[in-house]
Amino acid sequence: xxxxxxxxxxxxxxxxxxxxxxxxxxxxxxxxxxxxxxxxxxxxxxxxxxxxxxxxxxxxxxxxxxxxxxxxxxxxxxxxxxxxxxxxxxxxxxxxxxxxxxxxxxxxxxxxxxxxxxxxxxxxxxxxxxxxxxxxxxxxxxxxxxxxxxxxxxxxxxxxxxxxxxxxxxxxxxxxxxxxxxxxxxxxxxxxxxxxxxxxxxxxxxxxxxxxxxxxxxxxxxxxxxxxxxxxxxxxxxxxxxxxxxxxxxxxxxxxxxxxxxxxxxxxxxxxxxxxxxxxxxxxxxxxxxxxxxxxxxxxxxxxxxxxxxxxxxxxxxxxxxxxxxxxxxxxxxxxxxxxxxxxxxxxxxxxxxxxxxxxxxxxxxxxxxxxxxxxxxxxxxxxxxxxxxxxxxxxxxxxxxxxxxxxxxxxxxxxxxxxxxxxxxxxxxxxxxxxxxxxxxxxxxxxxxxxxxxxx
Numbered sequence: 339x340x341x342x343x344x345x346x347x348x349x350x351x352x353x354x355x356x357x358x359x360x361x362x363x364x365x366x367x368x369x370x371x372x373x374x375x376x377x378x379x380x381x382x383x384x385x386x387x388x389x390x391x392x393x394x395x396x397x398x399x400x401x402x403x404x405x406x407x408x409x410x411x412x413x414x415x416x417x418x419x420x421x422x423x424x425x426x427x428x429x430x431x432x433x434x435x436x437x438x439x440x441x442x443x444x445x446x447x448x449x450x451x452x453x454x455x456x457x458x459x460x461x462x463x464x465x466x467x468x469x470x471x472x473x474x475x476x477x478x479x480x481x482x483x484x485x486x487x488x489x490x491x492x493x494x495x496x497x498x499x500x501x502x503x504x505x506x507x508x509x510x511x512x513x514x515x516x517x518x519x520x521x522x523x524x525x526x527x528x529x530x531x532x533x534x535x536x537x538x539x540x541x542x543x544x545x546x547x548x549x550x551x552x553x554x555x556x557x558x559x560x561x562x563x564x565x566x567x568x569x570x571x572x573x574x575x576x577x578x579x580x581x582x583x584x585x586x587x588x589x590x591x592x593x594x595x596x597x598x599x600x601x602x603x604x605x606x607x608x609x610x611x612x613x614x615x616x617x618x619x620x621x622x623x624x625x626x627x628x629x630x631x632x633x634x635x636x637x638x639x640x641x642x643x644x645x646x647x648x649x650x651x652x653x654x655x656x657x658x659x660x661x662x663x664x665x666x667x668x669x670x671x672x673x674x675x676x677x678x679x680x681x682x683x684x685x686x687x688x689x690x691x692x693x694x695x696x697x698x699x700x701x702x703x704x705x706x707x708x709x710x711x712x713x714x715x716x717x718x719x720x721x722x723x724x725x726x727x728x729x730x731x732x733x734x735x736x737x738x739x740x741x742x743x744x745x746x747x748x749x750x751x752x753x754x755x756x757x758x759x760x761x762x763x764x765x766x767x768x769x770x771x772x773x774x775x776x777x778x779x780x781x782x783x784x785x786x787x788x789x790x791x792x793x794x795x
Contacts, residue, residue, distance in 0.1 A: 351543045352536065359535055363528040371521045378511070379489070383476030386429075386491025386507045391474055393423040393432065394505040399497035402434065405442055407453030416443035423507070430488065431508040435459065437470040437501055459506075462490065469494050469504045479511060487511040549578045556585065565593040610652055618645050664702070664773060668695040671731055674704055675724050682711045685721045693726040698774055698793055706770045706778075707733065709763040710789060719786060727790075730776060734788040745780050 397419060405412055420432040424445045433444040439459050441450045450456050459466065465475035469492045477490040489511055495503035556569045569586040621642050628634045675688035696703065707724070710733045714722050719737030740748060751765040767789075771778040776793040 351546075352539050355539045356532065356536055359532060363532060367521070367524045367528050370524060374520065379479050382479075382489050382509065382511055383491060386489060386509050387474040387476050387493060388491075389423070389427045389429070389509075390491045390493035390505050390507040393420075393427075393507065394493040394495045396423075397434075397495055397505070399495055399502065402442070402495050403497040403502040405452075405503075407451070413443055413452050417445065420505075421445050427507065427509070429507045429509050431506075433506050433508075434495070435466075435504050435506065437466065437504055439463075439466060442503055462492070465490075465492055466504060468492075470501050472496065472501055546578075549582070553578070553582060553585065556582075556589075560585075560589055560592070565589055565596060610648075614645060614649060614652070618642070618649075621645065664699045666697055666699055666774075669698050669700045669703055670695050671724060671726055674700070674707060677704060678708050678711050681708060682715050684711065684715050684719060686711060687721060687723040689724055689726040689731070696730065696793055699770075702770045702773070706767045706791070709767050713763055714787070717787070730791045730793040732781070732788060732790050734783060735786045737786045739783065739785065739787050740780065748780060749778070 397416070401412055402416065405416070407413075416434060420434060420443055423429070424432040431444070431446045433446065433449065433456070434442040435456055436442060439455050441452055441454055441456045443452070444450070444456075461480070462477045465477055468475045472494050474494070475492045477492075479487055479489050482488050487510070488508055490506050490508045492504055492506050494501040495505055553569070556567075559567060569582050569589060621638060625635065625638055625642070628638055670691070671693055672688040672691045675686050679686040679688075711722050714735035714737055717735070717737040719735035722733060722735045725732045725734075749764050749768040751762060768778050771791055771793070774793050776791065778789055778791045781788045781790045
């Protein structure tokens with residue numbers, strides 16, 4: 339299973355640099371500590387082996403060979419010799435045992451009685467076997483009950499070509515305190531190097547990501563329809579500057595295309611509105627002449643309704659394509675609902691007159707509310723309820739609501755389920771909300787459709 343990576347570029351850069359650096363520094367510190375410990379342990383072991391070999395050479399081997407536990411004087415003599423070796427070598431303990439590990443003489447106060455097995459040497463069985471073959475050996479480093487590290491060196495005591503005893507010298511590994519201090523110093527130095535590296539990575543990643551963040555904001559402005567502000571990104575790598583120039587060329591091309599489309603739509607609207615106005619005028623005149631001829635008047639009424647539909651379609655296309663700047667100010671939602679109520683054939687329940695005003699473009703917010711009310715009317719609703727919320731306001735109706743498949747695409751431009759619909763009503767509502775920096779969404783409702791409009795400020 340792949341490990342999850344952080345989402346931000348800065349975190350990924352930090353992770354990609356610090357993880358290998360941490361492994362590298364850890365390996366260096368570990369290898370350095372291991373090498374130093376191994377060298378120190380070998381040096382201590384060789385010194386203790388040499389001390390043990392020198393002391394074994396000075397012992398009366400015949401006396402050692404004839405030792406038995408009941409010979410108290412011999413045991414005292416050997417103990418005195420071992421005590422002098424301990425004093426000269428500053429050893430913690432010097433002892434003499436048989437090749438199979440039974441005590442002969444020992445300088446330790448808690449040493450086992452002569453002839454008894456020395457249980458502390460059980461862990462050094464391998465080294466004792468080597469010494470029994472005539473070799474010198476050193477034990478592994480171990481920690482005593484006092485928390486201090488110790489090590490033992492062994493040498494054979496040879497009499498007439500045979501190993502008759504093993505002499506052991508136990509010494510304190512005093513230099514390990516300095517080695518521990520060195521290890522702590524290396525760890526602190528490694529941590530300091532990692533901290534400095536992290537600071538450099540953060541500095542460089544900030545220099546890289548800051549221009550990218552500005553490009554992201556510029557892209558968001560373009561996506562929201564703001565094509566007038568040029569994209570100017572200072573600093574950053576050459577590739578980021580090239581990307582900024584490419585995005586600015588794209589913005590400029592979109593701006594030219596949008597202006598050309600607005601001019602084209604304006605021209606089309608002008609060419610359509612002129613004959614449309616003439617037709618509505620003549621239809622009105624004919625309606626007066628046919629007032630007493632109901633059959634012809636009914637047909638003329640159908641023509642009038644079709645002309646009204648065509649006029650509304652032209653208005654919706656123009657409204658959707660227009661890029662008018664916002665003229666924001668305080669807008670009383672109750673007052674706006676009263677204006678919209680006179681333009682639709684349903685009841686609008688407005689919020690209280692003392693509800694906090696919205697900060698928005700009054701004309702665009704009026705169009706948003708009118709579009710939602712018209713949609714509700716066309717869906718068969720009789721009442722629309724507008725309520726003020728902390729984030730903006732809600733618009734709910736008592737109509738049949740929207741099926742799930744229609745709700746998913748409700749805000750798409752040109753998507754409609756009505757035969758004579760343009761599919762621009764809700765798309766224009768979304769465009770108006772986003773132009774204000776807000777959003778519009780469908781919310782769950784017990785009945786009908788409920789729209790939640792969020793506006794900043």
